[in-house]
Amino acid sequence: MTNAVELREITKRFPGVIANDDVSLAVESGTVHALLGENGAGKSTLMNVLYGLYEPDAGTIELDGQSRTFDSPRDAIDAGIGMIHQHFMLVPPMSVAENVVLGHEPTKWGGLATDRGQARDAVRELAERYGFAADPDAMVEDISVGEQQRVEILKALYRGADVLILDEPTGVLTPQEVEELFAVFEELTAEGKTLIFITHKLGEAMEAADDITVLRDGVNVGTVDADATTREELAEMMVGREVVLDVDAGPADPGDSVLSVDGLSVHGEHGGKHVTDTGFTVREGEIFGIAGVDGNGQSELIEAITGLRVPDAGTVNLGDEEITRVSRSGHIDRGMAYVPEDRQERGLVMEFDLTENGVLGSQHTPPIGGGRIDWNGARGHATDIIEEYDVRPPEPAAEAHSLSGGNQQKFLVGREFERDPDVVVATHPTRGVDVGSTEFIHDRLLELRDAGVAVLLVSANLTEVRGLSDRLAVMHDGRFVDVVDPDTVTEEDLGLLMAGEQPTERESADVTADGGQQDDETGSEHRSTGGER
Structure with a gap:
């Protein structure tokens, strides 16, 4: 079987961090390939390089054996790559059909108006082809999270994607919706599509994938057959030690x-x-x-x-x-300490750095808060949380939005658990x-x-x-x-x-x-x- 994607010796650096260190990855056509690793292991960065969001500092990309260079996501989309991000890129007040065709609308009257009927028909036909339950006229704000995710997949397919990247796609889904998503995977690969599935969940990687590649600290530590490995082996590959x-x-x-x-x-x-x-x-x-x-x-x-x-x-x-x-x-x-279900809406201020986020809820009480915040103490407090809960990157000055979702969660949990509640x-x-x-x-x-x-x-x-x-x-x-x-x-x-x-x-x-x-x-x-x- 031929490879749909080959990444060769990809290196991507950020200030003070090597996110990907000489990483190579081969993904066979028509398969589901899980990219597994801890929070901050470099999974999303590697896929953002493939999708054209980041330019690699070194390395090459091949699609179907042809060397490619992507200066933007538009280049990647034109080459047949689609990416469904962890946080969906949909417009809630618009319909399913309007979201799917957005930016690629069919037109009428010589291009003067969008042909809404043709858009609905195209989305309905695409949904039926892949066995999706999708109402083209439903408003995105009124449908479930699982249905919104299928809209994102339809949007990528409408743009001609042959390779689909899904970044932590099960993070906000119910168990029933996860099973429905994996059924969608089977429909897509049966049509010849290639899927790269970013996750940190061992069981889901083993259930959904044909092959699993594990990243740790920005390095590829190995690729295994999903049917020939165990949760314990994968966990040890991810963490570098035995995990209970x-x-x-x-x-x-x-x-x-x-x-x-x-x-x-x-x-x-x-x-x-x-x-x-x-x-x-x-x-x-x-x-x-x-x-x-x-x-x-x-x-x-x-x-x-x-x-x-x-x-x-x-x-x-x-x-x-x-x-x-x-x-x-x-x-x-x-x-009372509280870890909310939505870390970004209820738990953290995304534009604040970790030092500032660390004092939220304690800014009016000693020893850090009171009449005036002790910022030296606040930085020390944030550093303690970072070290104790293994938050990456370990920088109190890092803004919350710059962290992966998992590292945001670890910092939030650390702040609440350490309140002496x-x-x-x-x-x-x-x-x-x-x-x-x-x-x-x-x-x-x-x-x-x-x-x-x-x-x-x-x-x-x-x-x-x-x-x-x-x-x-x-x-x-x-x-x-x-x-x-x-x-x-x-x-x-x-x-x-x-x-x-x-x-x-x-x-x-x-x-x-x-x-x-x-x-x-x-x-x-x-x-x-x-x-x-």
Whole structure:
């Protein structure tokens, strides 16, 4: 089989950093090739060189055996390369068809107007050809994230792409949408397209790819057949050491209630109740997990708990104090740390450097804040987070937008975990983070739990939320449909609960949202995960 892409000895330098160091890569035509590596390993940089966004300092590019030079993405697009970025490049108020043909619109009346009918027909035909479910007339702002991603793929195909680069394409998708995306991969390769799939997720690389190339610190450390390797081997190639992939939480020793929620109801952005009469407690020294498909009220619930949204009804208490209408800064002052689900919208200021981002939430309190910020202390604080959480590049003066998504997440998690909190609310804490850093963050969450901190964990990653939680609530359509023992609940039962259905048989009773027990239909006894896990 011939190679669709060959990169030979690519080197790309930035001030103080060698992002790609003499990297070579060969991708066979009609295959899916995963580019795997830790955050900051040089994956996106290498693909940005191929796409014409960066000019390499050394090395050559070949497409179908022909040497090529790209001065811009336009050159790469004209050569048949398309790139779907981690953050989509779509115009939300425009329709699917308008986004797909944008810049390449079919015209009528001698070029005086866009032929919208022809645009809709072209997009519909393209979607049907590749088995996509896409409504050309739907507004992009009204469709799901997974559907938006398919629009990006259609946009690249409409422009004639034979090689598609997908940068961390599963980072914001639900498990169901990931499976749908991989089905799209199969349709595309069956049509002869070549895909390069940038990821740090071991299981997804093994499931979706034919071949996997691993980068570490800007160097190609090897290419393997996806069917002939293991998660453990890939993890060691990525990190350079053996990595513990499975969480071993050990038993918890919960104490008194720290965070309690009672009868909480919250409306969504566009009306409609997203959280209905929900209550639970999180005790010191335990991790209370919430699982569910994104969009079932988790975001609104967490915003109400953390002071970002005032609920319609119900109360939130921290210890003996009601904080339902206390500001976000008041929550911080009372010992609540918060890792938001959207690091760029809620967690960091992209134009601020890491020193400035490191003091957010603490700018009014000693020892760093107060009447005047101690900037020397702030830089030292940022440096400590960078070193402890392996943030790359390790520069306190680096602006947040210059970091990869995974490194942004590591800095955000570090800032919140190091507040010396009484309660941590962590939503998708390892989203976009590589395997080595995921292991570290999991260990830190367990260290916080074992030090007596109450942890509320929300995650769409079932392996993560089951492995870390001492009690696990399942949320569907704005309600807790059950609170289960993560040690004994099966994935099949979890899947049914997440879909709003009750399993027909349960072998043991469920723990309750306040940490007690309830009997199942047979009256069998059941331990509380909060106390014995």
